[in-house]
Amino acid sequence: MNKEKLYKILEFNKTHSKQIAYAKNIFYDFVGTQSSMIIRDMQTFAQMIFDNKEYKFMRIPMKSKEIGAFQLRLNNFNYLVLNTAKSLANNNFAIAHELYHVLIQENPGLGNAGELYLNNYEDIEEEQMANAFAGAIIMPTEDVRQVVGLLKNTKKIPDELRQNFSYIQELITVFALMSYYQTTYMSVVIRCYELEIFDTQDSDLMEILLYNNSEEKQKKLFDNIPMRKGNRSIMEPTYEDDFAQMYNEAEKMGQENVKRGILTEEDFRYRLEGLKEAYLSVKGEA
Numbered sequence: 001m002n003k004e005k006l007y008k009i010l011e012f013n014k015t016h017s018k019q020i021a022y023a024k025n026i027f028y029d030f031v032g033t034q035s036s037m038i039i040r041d042m043q044t045f046a047q048m049i050f051d052n053k054e055y056k057f058m059r060i061p062m063k064s065k066e067i068g069a070f071q072l073r074l075n076n077f078n079y080l081v082l083n084t085a086k087s088l089a090n091n092n093f094a095i096a097h098e099l100y101h102v103l104i105q106e107n108p109g110l111g112n113a114g115e116l117y118l119n120n121y122e123d124i125e126e127e128q129m130a131n132a133f134a135g136a137i138i139m140p141t142e143d144v145r146q147v148v149g150l151l152k153n154t155k156k157i158p159d160e161l162r163q164n165f166s167y168i169q170e171l172i173t174v175f176a177l178m179s180y181y182q183t184t185y186m187s188v189v190i191r192c193y194e195l196e197i198f199d200t201q202d203s204d205l206m207e208i209l210l211y212n213n214s215e216e217k218q219k220k221l222f223d224n225i226p227m228r229k230g231n232r233s234i235m236e237p238t239y240e241d242d243f244a245q246m247y248n249e250a251e252k253m254g255q256e257n258v259k260r261g262i263l264t265e266e267d268f269r270y271r272l273e274g275l276k277e278a279y280l281s282v283k284g285e286a
Contacts, residue, residue: 007200010194016132036142054078055071060279061083068083071098081282084239085239087236092183099134135191138183147176171225173197175225243283250272
């Protein structure tokens with residue numbers, strides 16, 4: 001991402017602040033709260049919502065390093081598929097992004113491909129809205145301000161560290177928020193600019209933050225900054241794979257439907273094979 005792209009995102013979020021606030025209100029109303037909340041386990045929390053909206057939630061370690069998550073309709077079922085070959089932080093943000101499409105946008109008629117989340121902050125308006133929504137529900141305004149305030153009041157940063165790392169306070173803040181909210185580096189950076197925690201007029205700071213916008217550089221910084229806060233594990237993939245359990249459930253359900261005369265044996269086998277082929281295709285083994 002470059003400065004121009006970042007400025008465009010910040011301008012979009014600013015000009016669409018009312019729509020983003022409206023989307024948040026729909027979300028909070030759906031989950032039964034009148035105010036913002038801290039979501040400690042995004043995947044478990046979102047899975048309950050997906051179940052309510054009749055989506056099957058499936059984790060698959062995909063060969064693709066670009067796809068974060070996508071919606072799929074197969075055999076008359078809606079699936080939300082998460083790429084667990086990407087980092088835990090990316091997974092959490094991708095799920096929050098998909099919550100916008102499932103809960104706020106509500107786009108039926110997915111076909112066989114459905115909605116796709118790529119970790120590249122696309123210029124499509126609905127994708128920008130989904131990203132802004134995800135950042136807002138993961139990192140509620142007042143809570144972010146409180147955490148940042150606590151960080152500023154912690155132990156003074158040694159002069160040696162300040163000499164070795166430009167903008168060390170800001171980098172520590174980003175890593176702490178990443179770990180606290182279990183989300184991505186860039187989502188934290190954007191949120192800090194939105195809430196005016198970081199100054200958009202500070203060109204050097206923006207260059208430093210954008211320069212470190214890769215997981216490899218972030219891991220290196222995390223290991224080399226002794227005062228950094230948080231846990232590096234969110235930058236690692238989990239490689240969880242739910243397909244075996246999903247396949248067994250589909251097989252059991254299919255066999256019951258064959259016994260009841262709802263499905264023929266041929267149709268049952270065809271659907272089961274289609275499910276396996278879709279899995280292998282997504283995983284990159286087809």
